[in-house]
Amino acid sequence: MLDSGPFLLIVGPLAGAAVVALVVALANALGRWLPGQWDRARLTGGAGAVLAAGLWLLLTQAAQAEWVVYGRALVLDETGRSLFLGILLLLALLYGLTAVWPAESGFVTASLAAVAPLAAMVMIRPFTLGALFLVLAAAALTMAMQSGRTNYTGAAWLYLVVTILALPFFLLAGWLAEAPAAFPWGAARLLAAAAILVLGGFPFVMWVRPAAGAMAVLLRPFLFGAVQLAVLAFLFNWLLARPAWVADPGFQSWLRWSGGITALLGGLLAATSRDWRELPASLLLLNLGLGILTLLLPGTLGWETAVSVLAARSLSLLLVGVGGLLLGSQPPVGDLAGRSRRVGGLLWAYGCLSLLGLPLTLGFDGQWALFSALPAAGGGTSGVALIGLLLAGIAGGLWGLGRVVWAGAALGEGAEARS
């Protein structure tokens, strides 16, 4: 069975999460005899990194692409395999980093377990059942968001709630796809509503900034990058099978305005942001809007653009997170004492610019592809208005970033003058 990709992706992460939990429990039991540096948090991160890397290696060797369970097929095509190879590699990297910053390691077990339902969501046929796996993944991710955090539980709860609220829309869209019937909304519109809910689009953005602020910084690249990419893969599975849905005017206009307003809102919130620690969450909101808009693009172009935007988002959030950890409580500019803090400031600023998708950053490729393809995706005047919204959002984000950097620099000069 180990050469079956679907089997490996369903059973592997769950078994891996159990192994990490056992290793930690064993370390707790043997705590007295272990050397001082073998603390529980580092062990968790290290075990998680080894297991994620091991799963990645096994997945590269997997030959079988189909697994039938109780009459339902789990199909791992080349796109799915590449997606989960990328996700496992990202997890191995993130878990490895928790060995350096052990306080961040709380999310390891639950996030590794979440890979199994995410994989099932992408692989299961018919697609409708994937929505139920998405809620299972959300339950595990809720625990990952809250792990190691004994503060505000509202953000993790809101994330779970929006996923639960999306479930009826997904299931009804799937049912309507199989058995067309008179229904107040068409299947395409139901799918658009579900997509807006799970991708954090306007008006359901309330969980994004609190969640980004409250969770472990090393979890952000996974939750807002890799998990959202898996959700987009699930959505594109439907859209590639039913191209007419993409052309539905309701689907187009709902996603267009939701994505555009989300990006604009992110830009406006960034422009009014006064704290450098809060700024990335607003820039992330802006970037979430771009992710939603990729669903408007037809066929494989949409999926390729989504991969480009979301992969860049993951890496940008990773840079922002690592930069923030290196900086500690110091702002990213001004009087940065020590090499690691200077590097941290640079990584943080580059990550923020990359979330904005400016030229010479990681985010530029995807953003350029999206901007080039959006006018051709239809909409006429509203297409132009959409580009205007996006540019206004990016300008707001840039203004906010500039203001935070300027304020930090002024603070640094003040401190230098005082000394």
Next chain:
Amino acid sequence: MTIFDWLDRLAFLRGEPAAWLAALTAVVIVVAPDLRLALLALAGQYLAAVLLFVDMLDPRLAVVKLLVGWFVCLILYLTGRQTNWGRAPEDLTAAEAAAWQTPKWVRLGRYRLPWWALRAGLAGFTLLLAWWLARQPTVYLPLTPENLAHLNLAVYALLALGLLQMALADQPLAAGMGAFLFLTGFTLFYSNLDQSLVGLALLAAVNLAVALAVSYLAQAKRLRLAAHSAIE
């Protein structure tokens, strides 16, 4: 006693009475001042829902839904016991404990209303709205047979009261009960459309996973209280 014998004994509750029972237990969940009472109402609501499910599903499958629902209640009960039902730890001072408690009064302009009265008012209004919607032919649930018209009331009431509870509750356990009301309401409608075994099993798994996540959040909130208390 078989499942069918039990269903015969409860025949007087089948149909419209079960729909009202489901709606009224949902109101109790929203209004109840104590989580233990709300949990009891949730257990009763699962029983009422099963009496509605048997009109659409094989009774043996419907009973599985009851078992899953009561298992969810068991998970919530154990969590409630472990977290002292969301109450603040005893070693907090009165001022600290007050900060963790739900406010007893709500100010609406010049007026001060008891919080429970506001909840009761909103729950009553929502129930009336659901009842009114259920009687409107224009919003009749699509593809629901005429002999199951009472499903309209149950589905609308559970969905609306579930959303209301999720919006009003400040404790993970209480808010979680709102999520379960919502899920049951939707499942009542969806079971009429799709009766596949895999879908049923996955919906059961979803209920259990959400119960675990809610329990985890309730424990995390309790840890926060404990940490706060330790710092003080």
